[in-house]
Amino acid sequence: MKVPAVFLDRDGTLIYDKHYLKVPQQVKLYAYCAESINKLKNAGYKVIVVTNQSGIARGMFSEHELGKVHDYFVKMLEMQGAKVDDIFYCPHIDEDNCKCRKPKTGMVLQAQKKHGIDIKKSFVVGDHIRDYQLGFNMGGKGILILTGHGKKQVQKIPNESIKPFAICRTLKQAVNLILKHKEK
Numbered sequence: 001m002k003v004p005a006v007f008l009d010r011d012g013t014l015i016y017d018k019h020y021l022k023v024p025q026q027v028k029l030y031a032y033c034a035e036s037i038n039k040l041k042n043a044g045y046k047v048i049v050v051t052n053q054s055g056i057a058r059g060m061f062s063e064h065e066l067g068k069v070h071d072y073f074v075k076m077l078e079m080q081g082a083k084v085d086d087i088f089y090c091p092h093i094d095e096d097n098c099k100c101r102k103p104k105t106g107m108v109l110q111a112q113k114k115h116g117i118d119i120k121k122s123f124v125v126g127d128h129i130r131d132y133q134l135g136f137n138m139g140g141k142g143i144l145i146l147t148g149h150g151k152k153q154v155q156k157i158p159n160e161s162i163k164p165f166a167i168c169r170t171l172k173q174a175v176n177l178i179l180k181h182k183e184k
């Protein structure tokens with residue numbers, strides 16, 4: 001049986017945004033991060049991180065360094081009793097024309113294959129226009145949150161383009177909205 005998922009952006013959504021974060025010491029989880037992940041998992045969602053990491057293509061850090069950051073992130077979560085099902089990242093820049101850089105759906109499709117996900121019932125939550133656009137592009141729903149770059153991004157939503165399914169203050173509110181939506 002296929003299960004729904006909530007795809008979460010990393011920087012500005014789960015952890016504080018640091019410009020081209022490259023060392024584990026810069027990882028700082030939002031206070032509600034672990035709790036939000038657990039709420040989603042208890043409600044039957046897979047929780048999968050999808051993150052654009054163009055710092056790799058730009059030569060600012062290596063995939064190995066990113067791996068260290070993610071190991072640390074996983075460990076921090078574990079200490080708070082939470083665990084994500086998977087982490088996918090895109091190492092490219094727009095000019096690479098890859099299939100994985102959000103709002104393109106490559107990472108979601110990879111996750112769908114690996115975890116048997118019901119995309120229609122799935123959400124993307126993040127602080128960039130690219131995040132909610134991914135939710136739309138994959139055939140699910142996208143929620144824009146106002147942490148990280150969110151407050152600036154919300155003013156940049158183009159008039160004629162698709163709109164987010166919802167705009168929420170933080171990941172915590174987005175999770176509450178998703179769970180309410182599920183009850184219906």
Ligand SMILES: [Zn+2]
Pocket residue numbers: 090091092098099100101
């Ligand atoms: Zn890519």
